[in-house]
Amino acid sequence: MIADGTDRRRQTLPAVPGRSRVAAGTARPRVVVVGAGIAGLAAAAGLAERGVAVDILEQRDYLGGRVGGWPETLADGSPAAMNRGFHAFFRQYYNLRALLRRSDPHLSGLTPVEDYPLIDGAGRRDTFRGLPSSPPLNALAFALRSPTFRLRDLVRLDARAAAPLVTVSVPQTYELLDEYDAATFLRDINFPDAARHLAFEVFARSFFARPEALSAGELVTMFHIYFLGSSEGLIFDVANANFDVALWNPLRAYLETLGVSFHTGVAVQSLDVGDGVVVTTDTARVFKADAAVLATDVGGLRRIVAASPGLGDRPWRDRVAAMGTASSFVVLRLWLDRPVRADRAAFVGTGGREPLDNISVLERYERQAAEWAARTGGSVIELHAYSVSAPDEEVRSALIARMHALYPETAAASIVDERLLRRDDCPRFAPGDFADRPTVETPDARVVLAGDGIRIDLPVALMERAATTGWAAANALLGRFGLAGHPLHTVPNEGRSALLRRLAATAGGDGR
Numbered sequence: 001m002i003a004d005g006t007d008r009r010r011q012t013l014p015a016v017p018g019r020s021r022v023a024a025g026t027a028r029p030r031v032v033v034v035g036a037g038i039a040g041l042a043a044a045a046g047l048a049e050r051g052v053a054v055d056i057l058e059q060r061d062y063l064g065g066r067v068g069g070w071p072e073t074l075a076d077g078s079p080a081a082m083n084r085g086f087h088a089f090f091r092q093y094y095n096l097r098a099l100l101r102r103s104d105p106h107l108s109g110l111t112p113v114e115d116y117p118l119i120d121g122a123g124r125r126d127t128f129r130g131l132p133s134s135p136p137l138n139a140l141a142f143a144l145r146s147p148t149f150r151l152r153d154l155v156r157l158d159a160r161a162a163a164p165l166v167t168v169s170v171p172q173t174y175e176l177l178d179e180y181d182a183a184t185f186l187r188d189i190n191f192p193d194a195a196r197h198l199a200f201e202v203f204a205r206s207f208f209a210r211p212e213a214l215s216a217g218e219l220v221t222m223f224h225i226y227f228l229g230s231s232e233g234l235i236f237d238v239a240n241a242n243f244d245v246a247l248w249n250p251l252r253a254y255l256e257t258l259g260v261s262f263h264t265g266v267a268v269q270s271l272d273v274g275d276g277v278v279v280t281t282d283t284a285r286v287f288k289a290d291a292a293v294l295a296t297d298v299g300g301l302r303r304i305v306a307a308s309p310g311l312g313d314r315p316w317r318d319r320v321a322a323m324g325t326a327s328s329f330v331v332l333r334l335w336l337d338r339p340v341r342a343d344r345a346a347f348v349g350t351g352g353r354e355p356l357d358n359i360s361v362l363e364r365y366e367r368q369a370a371e372w373a374a375r376t377g378g379s380v381i382e383l384h385a386y387s388v389s390a391p392d393e394e395v396r397s398a399l400i401a402r403m404h405a406l407y408p409e410t411a412a413a414s415i416v417d418e419r420l421l422r423r424d425d426c427p428r429f430a431p432g433d434f435a436d437r438p439t440v441e442t443p444d445a446r447v448v449l450a451g452d453g454i455r456i457d458l459p460v461a462l463m464e465r466a467a468t469t470g471w472a473a474a475n476a477l478l479g480r481f482g483l484a485g486h487p488l489h490t491v492p493n494e495g496r497s498a499l500l501r502r503l504a505a506t507a508g509g510d511g512r
Helices: 038-048 094-101 137-145 151-156 159-166 172-177 182-188 193-206 216-228 243-257 298-306 314-321 367-376 392-406 408-412 462-480 498-506
Strands: 011-013 030-034 053-058 069-073 079-083 110-113 236-239 261-264 268-273 277-281 286-289 291-294 328-336 347-350 358-361 379-388 415-423 447-449 488-490
Touching: 030 038, 030 277, 030 286, 038 053, 038 094, 038 243, 038 291, 038 462, 053 286, 069 243, 079 367, 094 243, 094 462, 094 488, 137 216, 159 172, 159 216, 172 216, 182 216, 236 243, 243 261, 268 298, 277 291, 291 462, 298 314, 328 392, 347 392, 367 379, 379 392, 392 408, 392 415, 447 462, 462 488
Parallel strands: 030 053, 030 291, 053 261, 291 447
Antiparallel strands: 011 488, 069 079, 110 236, 268 277, 277 286, 328 379, 328 415, 347 358, 358 379
């Protein structure tokens, strides 16, 4: 059984009171959820559990959005699994894990990764194994044993400029720092170059952005969520099979028992918000409802809003139109004819080895890859390149060269098959974006938004932001229907250490 978070200082936002379910004998409200990624599935679960009728429309033929998985057939005819790459399910992803527990109470679809080394361009290796979980002891222990971040580096930090790291509170941290880019913030606090290129860029690249293109508010909040603000630690779980098998097929079955109807391979074209909500699809099929949740990616949201002239007012529509996407990322999955060394970690983050950002050995944790490796004697390797602009073939060649340098035994291996995915549909978190980013609620109370690009003033990010906004979208509509909402949980929404907050205030930093 996988443990949930154990931080006794995590915060709970209580559910809004209301009826536990739609009253028997009364008409059930109907909601169309557009998008079956994490956000859409969370919204659907929140609504359906209160008796609301839900239709989910998804343009792909699989669930999970950017965390979706699908079967592949290799050139030799053997079955394989494919997805858009490695995802870490941290213990502080309270709202995402609550969603997964709906269909998998013991989280048997996840398995822990006990460590994930970080290796820089000089070969220096940091590790998170065995660190204390409670801040600030975790940061101190990391600095004491790290070859890239030494204790003396802590002394050299500009205490005044670095104060926001220990005084995080959302949205105030964004109001203070969002106009700055992460690279400037790191330079201003005198963060050492060697450690910056490794530890902090791991967070920046999680948003598929280089530090100079990422909001400092986003970076500092991320550091709070995963390190200084939470005692859950930096060890995480991963799906132990392809995402469809481990996560989404079971959740779909659970939602169907609640009456949720899934319509895959259907793209939404527009919404009409007259007496009711009317959703038109590319197949000319029309869905009529009392409300809608738009839980699409940024491009999908912009397209639907642009095609729905009656939706929202002009300022809101302009804010949606101004949303941007991050730079492209590339996932290269290789099926090799021989194994990598047995001591290779399941996942390794890299710095200073562009374009490579991380490397995974999938048979260490994914069932389908393990079965293929056992049958063939080979290995399944996944290489990630974030924030790339070079052509696919150039990126592919560079990634393989980096793999050979990092794992020399792969140089003699033949590539049995490969898949290269390039995508540019992740939300942008550039300096200055936060203030105008659309929130869950819209000018029309019948239409709400959800997704990891949607603003919610809580310390959440990435998959957890998607799940949290999904539950929040459901809660907004449930309140409209007079039904009880669902509680939300987050890491503490303040700097965790009172001592560090006092020191920050003494240094003249912002203590918010």
